[in-house]
Each structure stands twice: as structure tokens, then as C-alpha cells.
Amino acid sequence: xxxxxxxxxxxxxxxxxxxxxxxxxxxxxxxxxxxxxxxxxxxxxxxxxxxxxxxxxxxxxxxxxxxxxxxxxxxxxxxxxxxxxxxxxxxxxxxxxxxxxxxxxxxxxxxxxxxxxxxxxxxx
Amino acid sequence: xxxxxxxxxxxxxxxxxxxxxxxxxxxxxxxxxxxxxxxxxxxxxxxxxxxxxxxxxxxxxxxxxxxxxxxxxxxxxxxxxxxxxxxxxxxxxxxxxxxxxxxxxxxxxxxxxxxxxxxxxxxxxxxxxxxxxxxxxxxxxxxxxxxxxxxxxxxxxxxxxxxxxxxxxxxxxxxxxxxxxxxxxxxxxxxxxxxxxxxxxxxxxxxxxxxxxxxxxxxxxxxxxxxxxxxxxxxxxxxxxxxxxxxxxxxxxxxxxxxxxxxxxxxxxxxxxxxxxxxxxxxxxxxxxxxxxxxxxxxxxxxxxxxxxxxxxxxxxxxxxxxxxxxxxxxxxxxxxxxxxxxxxxxxxxxxxxxxxx
Numbered sequence: 504x505x506x507x508x509x510x511x512x513x514x515x516x517x518x519x520x521x522x523x524x525x526x527x528x529x530x531x532x533x534x535x536x537x538x539x540x541x542x543x544x545x546x547x548x549x550x551x552x553x554x555x556x557x558x559x560x561x562x563x564x565x566x567x568x569x570x571x572x573x574x575x576x577x578x579x580x581x582x583x584x585x586x587x588x589x590x591x592x593x594x595x596x597x598x599x600x601x602x603x604x605x606x607x608x609x610x611x612x613x614x615x616x617x618x619x620x621x622x623x624x625x626x627x
Numbered sequence: 628x629x630x631x632x633x634x635x636x637x638x639x640x641x642x643x644x645x646x647x648x649x650x651x652x653x654x655x656x657x658x659x660x661x662x663x664x665x666x667x668x669x670x671x672x673x674x675x676x677x678x679x680x681x682x683x684x685x686x687x688x689x690x691x692x693x694x695x696x697x698x699x700x701x702x703x704x705x706x707x708x709x710x711x712x713x714x715x716x717x718x719x720x721x722x723x724x725x726x727x728x729x730x731x732x733x734x735x736x737x738x739x740x741x742x743x744x745x746x747x748x749x750x751x752x753x754x755x756x757x758x759x760x761x762x763x764x765x766x767x768x769x770x771x772x773x774x775x776x777x778x779x780x781x782x783x784x785x786x787x788x789x790x791x792x793x794x795x796x797x798x799x800x801x802x803x804x805x806x807x808x809x810x811x812x813x814x815x816x817x818x819x820x821x822x823x824x825x826x827x828x829x830x831x832x833x834x835x836x837x838x839x840x841x842x843x844x845x846x847x848x849x850x851x852x853x854x855x856x857x858x859x860x861x862x863x864x865x866x867x868x869x870x871x872x873x874x875x876x877x878x879x880x881x882x883x884x885x886x887x888x889x890x891x892x893x894x895x896x897x898x899x900x901x902x903x904x905x906x907x908x909x910x911x912x913x914x915x916x917x918x919x920x921x922x923x924x925x926x927x928x929x930x931x932x933x934x935x936x937x938x939x940x941x942x943x944x945x946x947x948x949x950x951x952x953x954x955x956x957x958x959x960x961x962x963x964x965x966x967x968x969x970x971x972x973x974x975x976x977x978x979x980x981x982x983x984x985x
Contacts, residue, residue, distance in 0.1 A: 564855060
């Protein structure tokens with residue numbers, strides 16, 4: 504199930520807005536496509552990010568993948584649990600954020616859950 | 628993916644939900660379930676690989692022995708029929724054309740198993756160096772090749788119905804075995820660092836053999852394994868992969884394959900390989916956080932001196948490792964690091980192979 508409490512990018516990332524904070528993560532489809540995730544290179548807290556920036560690198564056994572930000576702002580928190588247990592992204596991609604950003608701007612080309620589901624179906 | 632070459636087992640990969648990729652022009656599964664699960668199955672139980680893309684090149688004729696002896700680095704004088712031997716085929720400058728596994732049937736009949744992506748290049752090289760009564764025959768399309776690897780391999784072969792002799796010693800083979808009703812050549816060889824066999828059968832029998840082994844392996848924890856696990860397993864066991872640790876630019880001496888190079892005989896590329904080596908292959912374990920892949924800069928005491936040839940996690944050992952090419956005179960007490968995305972990750976030099984089966 505694709506949660507309808509957040510928005511999605513064509514690169515299979517999600518962003519969930521909670522007041523002034525945007526939580527960023529990757530979708531279950533992205534995690535599945537990567538395979539066994541073995542390392543998440545988390546951004547530094549206080550790092551400034553802009554829309555479209557690669558702010559994090561997720562590595563599976565065979566693949567290295569950039570994760571892009573769909574907001575501009577400052578990283579205020581990272582999900583430290585992914586440091587020790589990167590496989591949590593495979594187990595529960597929608598339950599694990601990567602970074603929380605105090606945002607100034609949100610990308611204007613995001614999809615809602617329904618549109619993302621249709622986008623995935625198109626990709627098949 | 629329609630334009631890709633298909634192995635005789637293509638339909639089995641699709642039926643088993645293999646994630647198909649383009650591997651040097653071949654449609655092959657990178658994984659079926661999870662690379663880590665498949666890797667661990669081979670270390671603890673068994674895994675079944677489709678390696679039909681590998682090339683089978685026969686060398687026939689009364690000069691076959693002399694010819695191969697000249698063609699490769701290893702000495703085949705001591706080979707009797709039923710033996711396999713690893714060797715490297717070199718250019719005149721010592722660089723590697725390919726690494727090969729030689730099967731001896733008779734003094735006038737050998738089979739060389741070569742890397743899939745190199746098959747055409749190898750055959751050109753081999754053809755160009757024939758002399759006397761030597762015939763090179765590419766039988767690759769006629770054969771299906773399966774690798775059954777892991778401690779339970781013999782249990783699975785027996786459960787599948789095995790008539791004949793399972794080759795008892797490493798690097799030996801037996802012919803005319805009947806496995807699950809299919810005639811097979813079976814060798815005690817592999818590319819995983821684990822015990823196991825490779826089975827060769829007629830291409831048209833491949834699907835039947837694969838299905839029978841999968842069914843027989845159910846009770847023994849057998850998993851079908853893809854290219855991903857094949858690479859992590861050979862990497863963890865520190866076996867060279869052509870194009871990475873060994874290539875036209877990285878010769879077998881620099882790769883540390885001394886066991887397969889015999890300077891007491893003559894072979895193409897011998898003179899350059901006898902020169903003192905300037906580079907060597909070493910193993911590094913990452914101490915700092917991160918994963919180093921191939922083509923990363925390697926720092927010795929803070930200075931760039933070499934590069935990684937393969938790198939990644941070693942699932943059975945835990946942790947991240949890399950193999951690297953560095954100056955041969957690197958001191959034992961050097962400090963090592965690998966640069967990944969602009970960050971130097973501290974490493975510890977470790978013995979090769981990383982993993983050695985008990």
C-alpha cells in the first residue's frame with residue numbers, strides 16, 4: 504500500500520510534511536529495486552539542501568544510489584537507526600525517514616499516492 | 628531485453644522470478660530472492676547457478692598438448708585425463724587475455740572453459756597461435772553449464788538420482804554420469820570458495836537438469852542463485868575476476884597468481900612476467916564507515932598509490948572489504964585508506980583470501 508499522507512517523486516522518493524518540517528525517505532519500490540540495503544550515508548545535521556540535491560547515498564550489495572531532496576532547507580534531524588540497521592529501509596521504507604528538513608520550499612512537481620501508483624503501473 | 632542472448636535455462640529464470648539483467652550481452656538473473664540470502668545459502672547449504680554463458684572451447688589434435696603448454700602460464704605436463712587445471716592465457720607483454728579452466732580428456736583432446744565476454748576474443752587469439760595438428764572448436768552453444776555449490780551439494784546430487792562417480796578430488800572430473808536422467812560431465816570445481824561441482828550437459832537437457840536439482844534441493848536449503856551472489860561469493864573468497872583483478876593491463880604476477888605460473892616451461896608472455904613485479908594485489912578491510920567499490924583511489928600513508936579492483940560487503944564474514952593494486956614494495960606497517968566520494972575511509976590490510984572454508 505502506498506500511504507496517502509505524503510507526496511512522491513519520479514525518482515521514487517517520498518516527502519511528508521509535518522508543520523515546518525519535511526520528512527524525506529525512499530519508496531518501497533525503490534528499496535525493492537535496490538535489493539539488500541547495506542549502507543546509508545546519512546547527511547550531516549545542519550546541512551543545507553536544495554530541491555534536486557543528492558543529499559544521501561543508499562548502497563545495496565551491488566548498487567549505489569543517490570537520494571534526491573524534494574525540498575529546500577536545512578537538515579535538522581537524521582534517522583540514526585539506519586546507521587546500524589540500513590536493512591530497515593527494505594523492511595519498512597515508508598516507516599523509515601532518512602532526514603528531516605526545516606524547509607523553505609517544496610518541489611512543485613510531486614505526485615500524490617494515486618498518481619504515484621499510476622506512475623509505477625506505467626513503469627511496469 | 629529481446630535482443631540479448633539467452634542461455635538454455637532462460638525459461639527457468641523467468642519461472643523462478645529471476646531479476647534479469649544484461650550481462651555482457653546475455654540475459655541472466657542478478658538475483659532471485661536476495662543476494663545476501665543466496666550468498667548465505669551457498670556458505671551454509673547450497674546454491675544453484677546458471678553458468679551456461681561461459682565458453683567451452685575444445686582443443687583437438689596430436690599437437691594439442693604442446694599447443695596448450697605454449698598458450699598458458701600453468702604446466703599441463705602433470706595433467707592426466709580427468710583433471711582440471713586453472714591457468715592464464717597471456718599476451719606477448721604478459722597482460723592477460725583471459726583466465727581459463729583446462730579439462731583434459733586425452734593428450735589430443737582438451738576443453739578450455741573461458742569467460743563469456745571473452746569467448747570471441749579468446750578464440751581469435753587461440754586461432755592466431757595454432758601450429759601443427761591443432762583444431763580449435765567452439766562448442767559453447769551446445770552446452771548448458773550449472774554450478775551446484777555449497778556443503779550440501781553431494782546430498783542434493785544423490786537425491787536427484789546420480790548414476791556414476793561424483794569426482795572425489797578438487798579439480799577432477801568424471802564423464803558420462805547420469806544426473807536425474809541427464810547425461811553430464813561433472814567437475815569438482817567452482818567459483819565460490821565453497822565445495823561443490825559444475826555440471827555440463829547438452830543444451831537441450833539444461834532445463835530438465837535444473838528443475839530436477841531444484842526439486843531435489845528443497846529439503847537441503849538449496850536456493851537458485853544469480854550473478855549478484857556469484858560475484859559476492861568469489862569476492863569474499865578473493866578469487867580474481869577478469870576485467871577487475873586480472874586484465875590486459877594487470878598481469879597474473881601482479882594479480883598474485885604465482886601458483887598458476889610455471890617459469891620452468893616456455894609460454895607466451897613469459898619473459899615480461901619474469902621481471903621483478905612493481906605492483907601487487909592486496910586485501911583491505913574497511914575500518915571506517917562506508918563501502919568502497921572498484922576504481923577507488925587507494926591511499927598509503929596519505930598518498931595515492933593505487934586503486935581498488937573490487938569492493939563491497941562480505942556477507943558471511945561481515946564488514947566491508949576491497950581488493951586493491953598497490954606498489955609491490957609497500958611496507959608492512961603502512962597506513963591504508965580508500966577514497967570514496969571525496970572521503971578517505973580508514974582500512975586495515977588483511978591476508979587474502981578474506982574467506983577460507985574450514
